[in-house]
Amino acid sequence: MTNLQKSRSTIEEQYKAxxxxxxxxxxxxxxGIAAGGNKVMAAIKNEVASRGLDVDVxxxxxxxxxxxxxxxxxxxxxxASVVYGGIYPDKVGQLIDGHVVGKKPVTELAAIQITGGAxxxxxxxVMEQSGYYAKQVRSVTSRLGRTxxxxxEDYIATGGYxxxxxxxxxxxxxxxxxxxxxxxRGRGGGGFPTGNKWQFVHDAVGDKKYIVCNADEGDPxxxxxxxxxxxxxxxxxxxxxxxxxxxxxDEGVIYCRAEYPLAIKRLNLAIEEAEKMGLMGENIxxxxxxFKIRIKAGAGAFVxxxxxxxxxxxxxxxxxxxxxxxxxxxxxxxxxxxxLNNVETFANIPFIIRNGGEWYAAMGTEKSKGSxxxxxxxxxxxxxxxxxxxxxxxxxxxxxxxxxxxxxxxFKAVQSGGPSGGCLPTEKLDLPIDYDSLISAGAMMGSGxxxxxxxxxxxxxxxxxxLNFTQLESCGKCTPCREGTKRLLETLIRITEGAGTAEDxxxxxxxxxxxxxxxxxxxxxxxxxxxxxxxxxxRNEYEAHINDKKCPAGVCAALLSFSILKDKCIGCxxxxxxxxxxxxSGEKKAVHVIDPAKCVKCGACVPKCKFEAIxxx
Amino acid sequence: MSTVTLTINxxxxxxxxxTTVLDAALGAGFFIPTFCHDPANPGYGGxxxxxxxxxxxxxxxASCVTAAANGMVVETDSPAVIEARRTILELMLANHPxxxxxxxxxxxxxxxxxxxxxxxKSADFGGEKxxxxxxxxxxxxxxxxxKCVLCGKCVRTCxxxxxxxxxxxxxxxxxxxxxxxLDASLxxxxxxxxxxxxxxxxxxxxxxxxxxxxxxxxxxTREEKTCSWCEAGCLFDVVSKGGEVISVTAKAxxxxxxxxxxxxLGMELRHNSQPPAPxxxxxxxxxxxxxxxxxxxxxxxxxxx
Ligand SMILES: Cc1cc2nc3c(=O)[nH]c(=O)nc-3n(C[C@H](O)[C@H](O)[C@H](O)COP(=O)(O)O)c2cc1C
Ligand code: SF4
Ligand code: SF4
Ligand code: SF4
Numbered sequence: 001m002t003n004l005q006k007s008r009s010t011i012e013e014q015y016k017a018x019x020x021x022x023x024x025x026x027x028x029x030x031x032g033i034a035a036g037g038n039k040v041m042a043a044i045k046n047e048v049a050s051r052g053l054d055v056d057v058x059x060x061x062x063x064x065x066x067x068x069x070x071x072x073x074x075x076x077x078x079x080a081s082v083v084y085g086g087i088y089p090d091k092v093g094q095l096i097d098g099h100v101v102g103k104k105p106v107t108e109l110a111a112i113q114i115t116g117g118a119x120x121x122x123x124x125x126v127m128e129q130s131g132y133y134a135k136q137v138r139s140v141t142s143r144l145g146r147t148x149x150x151x152x153e154d155y156i157a158t159g160g161y162x163x164x165x166x167x168x169x170x171x172x173x174x175x176x177x178x179x180x181x182x183x184x185r186g187r188g189g190g191g192f193p194t195g196n197k198w199q200f201v202h203d204a205v206g207d208k209k210y211i212v213c214n215a216d217e218g219d220p221x222x223x224x225x226x227x228x229x230x231x232x233x234x235x236x237x238x239x240x241x242x243x244x245x246x247x248x249x250d251e252g253v254i255y256c257r258a259e260y261p262l263a264i265k266r267l268n269l270a271i272e273e274a275e276k277m278g279l280m281g282e283n284i285x286x287x288x289x290x291f292k293i294r295i296k297a298g299a300g301a302f303v304x305x306x307x308x309x310x311x312x313x314x315x316x317x318x319x320x321x322x323x324x325x326x327x328x329x330x331x332x333x334x335x336x337x338x339x340l341n342n343v344e345t346f347a348n349i350p351f352i353i354r355n356g357g358e359w360y361a362a363m364g365t366e367k368s369k370g371s372x373x374x375x376x377x378x379x380x381x382x383x384x385x386x387x388x389x390x391x392x393x394x395x396x397x398x399x400x401x402x403x404x405x406x407x408x409x410x411f412k413a414v415q416s417g418g419p420s421g422g423c424l425p426t427e428k429l430d431l432p433i434d435y436d437s438l439i440s441a442g443a444m445m446g447s448g449x450x451x452x453x454x455x456x457x458x459x460x461x462x463x464x465x466x467l468n469f470t471q472l473e474s475c476g477k478c479t480p481c482r483e484g485t486k487r488l489l490e491t492l493i494r495i496t497e498g499a500g501t502a503e504d505x506x507x508x509x510x511x512x513x514x515x516x517x518x519x520x521x522x523x524x525x526x527x528x529x530x531x532x533x534x535x536x537x538x539r540n541e542y543e544a545h546i547n548d549k550k551c552p553a554g555v556c557a558a559l560l561s562f563s564i565l566k567d568k569c570i571g572c573x574x575x576x577x578x579x580x581x582x583x584x585s586g587e588k589k590a591v592h593v594i595d596p597a598k599c600v601k602c603g604a605c606v607p608k609c610k611f612e613a614i615x616x617x
Numbered sequence: 618m619s620t621v622t623l624t625i626n627x628x629x630x631x632x633x634x635x636t637t638v639l640d641a642a643l644g645a646g647f648f649i650p651t652f653c654h655d656p657a658n659p660g661y662g663g664x665x666x667x668x669x670x671x672x673x674x675x676x677x678x679a680s681c682v683t684a685a686a687n688g689m690v691v692e693t694d695s696p697a698v699i700e701a702r703r704t705i706l707e708l709m710l711a712n713h714p715x716x717x718x719x720x721x722x723x724x725x726x727x728x729x730x731x732x733x734x735x736x737x738k739s740a741d742f743g744g745e746k747x748x749x750x751x752x753x754x755x756x757x758x759x760x761x762x763x764k765c766v767l768c769g770k771c772v773r774t775c776x777x778x779x780x781x782x783x784x785x786x787x788x789x790x791x792x793x794x795x796x797x798x799l800d801a802s803l804x805x806x807x808x809x810x811x812x813x814x815x816x817x818x819x820x821x822x823x824x825x826x827x828x829x830x831x832x833x834x835x836x837x838t839r840e841e842k843t844c845s846w847c848e849a850g851c852l853f854d855v856v857s858k859g860g861e862v863i864s865v866t867a868k869a870x871x872x873x874x875x876x877x878x879x880x881x882l883g884m885e886l887r888h889n890s891q892p893p894a895p896x897x898x899x900x901x902x903x904x905x906x907x908x909x910x911x912x913x914x915x916x917x918x919x920x921x922x
Contacts, residue, residue: 301789318786323662323682476767476786476793477663480701483708486791490744507742514704517677517697518668525676 004165004277004285008156015157019116020077022055022100024048027071027145029062029230030223030262035069036088043089044072047096055100061231063145065132066384068111071145074099080118083127083145085111132382135400137363137371140348141387144231149266152273155234161279163350167242168287175246176202179349181357183369188214188305188342189420189446190522191368191435197339200329201247204337211244211252212314212333212340216298216305218257219418220469222449224373225343227385229256229263232347233270237293239346241280242353244291247339251292255310258297267295302419302473306521307340309475320475321521342447344373364390368434372445376402378452379409388433395429398452409454413537417446419466419473420526422533423459442533444526458555459538460545464492466530474523481524484515488531496556500546509535550617557601560616566591568613575605575614623689632685639667639680647693650702650731652819653768654681657869658777664768666731668701669693677701699735706732707740712747712791714763715739721759722821724834728766749794754804756896756903757826757878758815762794765822771795771814778875783808804903811876812867825866827893832858841868846883849874853881855888862889882911 026032026041037059045057063071068085072095075081082105084095091109098106105113110124112133120126127133147154155161167175180195201209213236217225229236240252256264271293274280282290296314298304304313308322311333332338348370352360361369368390374397377383381403388397394414398404405411413423416433422443424431431437435445453462471485488511491504512528519525535542544550551559564575564584571589583599586592594605594614606614619634625642632641637659642649652664662682669680672690677698680691692698709728717723732738752760769786772795776782783806787796797806815823839854842865849871856864865884870876885892886908895911896903909918 303789320786323660323679325684472790474790474793476789476791477769478665479663479705479708479766480665482767482791482793483712484704487708487711487742487744490742494743510700511704514701518665518701518705519676520662520665520679 004156004161004279007277008162011153012157015154018056019075022053022076023074023081024055024057024096024100025073025075026057026059027062027069027073028059029144030226030260031062031066032069032071033262037070039089040070040072040087040092043092044096047092051096051101053096053100058148060147061144061149062227062385064141064227064385064387065111065382067382068384071111073114073145074105075114075116076100076103078118080113080115080120080126082106082110082113082121082124084109131403132384132386132401135388135392135396136386137389138387139351139363139371140228140235140344141231141373141385143235144227144385147232149231149233150269152234152270152277155232159354160234160350161238161274163353164238164241164245164279165285167245167353168285168289172202172246172248175242175353178353178357179246182348182352182360183357183364184345184348184352184360185368185435186342187344187348187372187447189417189444191445194341194345197329197341198243198247200327201249201337201339204330206337208251208334208336209247209249210333210336210338211240211247211249212311212328212338213240213252213254213343213346214305214307214310214340215254215256215260215263215343216300216310217260217343217447218300218302218305218473219420219447219449221377221451222375222418222447224375224385224448226260226263228343228347228373229260230266233263233266234274235347235350236267236343237270237274237280239341239349240293241284241291242349243339243341243346245289247337249339250290252294253314253333254293254295255298255304255314256295257300259300264295264297271295301475302469303475303521303523306523309521310340311338318475320477321523323520344448365432365434367436372433372448374448374450376450376452378414378450379406379454379457380404380452381406390434391432393430393432394424394450397433397450398429402452405452405454409456411452412455412457413453413459413462415443415451415453415462415466415530416449417444417526417529418449419469420444420522420529421446421449422529423453423462423537424533425537427537442529442536444529456553456555458496458551458553459534459541460492460496460551461553461555463530463534464489464496467492467527470523470527474527475521478520478524480515481519481521481527484511484519485524485527487511488515488528492531495542495545496551497558498545498549498556500542502546504546505535505539505542554616560601560603561596562594562599562601562603562605562614562616564592564594564609565613565615568611569609570611570613572610574608574610578605578608580604621685621687621689623685623687623691625691626693630685634684636685637681638669638671638678638683638685638689638691641685642669642680642691642693649680649693650727650734651681652727652766653770655770655773655817658770658773661769661773664705664766666702666705668698670695670698702731703735703737706735706737707742709766710737711740711742711744713766714746720764720821721824721828722764722834726821727819745791747791747794752802753826754802755808755810755826757810758803758808758812759824759826759829760803761822761824762796763822764820765795766820767793767795768819769795770817770819771823774813774817778811778813781807781809781875784814804898805901809875810878812878812881813870813876816867816869816876825864827864828856828866831863832856837863839866842884842888844871844880844884846877846880847874851876851880853884855884865889879912882908886912 072087112127113124185191304319309319313319328338467489576584622631630645662679667680668677670692749762843850851871852868
């Protein structure tokens, strides 16, 4: 083996020295950039230069607190570093005055502090104890928001490429056994045991084998894989290399959606740097093992995340699923044995090899080991990325990490698993999150998107939203999915428009059942889940729409009626002016009325009435 | 040769290893409907009408792409299977003109036959139906994509011929349709009018223009003829009504041959007493040509003069 050992110690020294310098670090993940991170970066560089300050300016990826972007971290030698949230260019001066020049943290702008062994500052939550992070673990996300993702030195100094170093000295089957021991299951949604998959590909006969990384991430609202790719691209590469060595492949392909330009840029850079250091390419670390990786940008169809459609797409064909068997492990890319895993699955591998399978298996539940990254979105206080041990309950995620529902409203449901998943109600908040519990509740782990909904959400409308998505994304190959999801959607539309009939619920159930059992691929087989779970947990809402022509949550416009409460209206006439179609009438100082035949249900009048006299129901 | 033994509808069946559940069941005398299954082009599994129940399986697999295995317990006519088949037929009919009374295919249409067999009268989900213009741009082939059930057989048979692959799926979801590149008309495409696609279409989506309005299927008789233009020997049907030949249709390509227009036109000239005038594409337009030109005999004729 060549001398990564030697350069590693030099790189570690340099990294330590870097941590011992005054530094300002800006979060430049896609979320940080979208919040204006690049402008903040420019403002900081400007201030530092014009004041001639001796301070390093660097950037990192998303630490997970998307709700606090743009985020800026400031650290001084020997002190805890502080992550500030909501730092727009106009706050930069104040921060630099206070923390860099004045050497005192600006407490009122601080989100958390990372002590790194130093004395914590007063009045700023320490990361590990802060509301957002207390129940989290930082394993596969440990570098996110902490290192510069475009620096291979940062990666190596934090244990990077120690996994492949260790792996190439192991027997191939021992590597696979270590992965089996970890108990890790595929993080792309299906939850297939990764070690077993590797074993199949290892055992498959073929003159050529491939590693393929699924970075398609097409669920609406999901960004776990994007965050990992942007924040720790080398970990994904290293995981793929370890897999390549273990199963006997010398070539890997990352299928990444073209909508992730930053991820693609950082992956390309990472590949280049790894090649330069002899960590990728021919004869890696002098062991005779060769491995190269290329990136294929996908056109962004949801179905191309399905593994066989993805392989077709890499081969330049239409992204339509193939029948399985044969599974990709036997006949995958170009009909060769192929090990296809998700981004997060691969990113976990270096940690598992470095720390051992048992270390990983110590986290989680009996059948779902380790940790999982989730994206928290919807009507919650803290939207963002979190990593939690398997087995944590949905309620803990909602109340502790997500900070509960916004504006003090009541929780109603959480959609787990994106369009393939299901809506779980309050009764399921104590459900431990693992593959099997979620499936038995009618939902899915999926890739890790959690959408929280509050009491103002109409569940029929939610089912309609997801069915509209799957219906458009169906590849069109098989009848139940192509035609069936369209009919499910049309029925839901009718119900929300007040044209539902008594047969609609049994029809929905029958169609859903047939689509689930007879569709070709998992897109169709899971597409009815949002309908089935909302019917299971919120059936009364369907019945209210169909029988009473009412939308209990007050969302479905066609079913709303607006009226003015006699005892509250003082006849001020403000609403009358707000109505765009003159549906409101009434004399000054007399009770006003809304003509339901004229009212277009725009709701413009409601907020105008200071006496809360106008109600929608 | 190794064999496997499985149970189909309670009956023990032994078949060579690698046989599909579909073939095992058909061989044992059971009926399973298929739209997309093409024995010359297996492994697609798209239409799902052939689903069966297999004990222990999570879903209902398509029998045409499932290999029979030892100890497998298969039901081909259970209530769940029938419910799935009926629902799939309803879904097809809900997106179909259902104009059997004037359809050329009536009498040999799989959709019609299966609807009859499974007693699916109509299916009104009250929703959208596809509404595409008819494509009559090619003088030989009529395409009515409103009748297409998207089995993909035409796509797969066309792409069997190297450099052809004239048609493919376009768009996604409910809007999916079979179309030449850029959704052009067949005449604008690289189609060579071989009619392989027409010969495999299970419904009335692809039909012969020359047959339009001439006969109901049950009034016709068909005589299989082997083409003698080249040694490959593609098969054609000479179609007659009341003793009169009315058309020649493509049946199956010979080994390694694409099926060609010239072959069919030659058969037409030989067997049909009133053959329709041959048309060839010149500078992108179909124009009427002489029979000698259509059959590529101009140079020989010149020499014979
Ligand atoms: C419609 C559909 C979309 C999918 N999208 C993704 C995706 O974006 N990323 C992913 O890793 N897996 C996706 N999957 C799952 C993959 O088919 C496959 O199971 C997974 O990538 C295997 O990797 P794993 O075992 O590491 O999870 C999708 C599956 C379906 C049916
Ligand atoms: S289930 Fe849907 S996405 Fe999957 S093959 Fe069938 S039509 Fe395509
Ligand atoms: S007629 Fe022949 S070339 Fe034309 S689309 Fe059909 S199969 Fe393809
Ligand atoms: S045109 Fe006929 S053969 Fe082609 S996909 Fe449609 S139904 Fe199948």
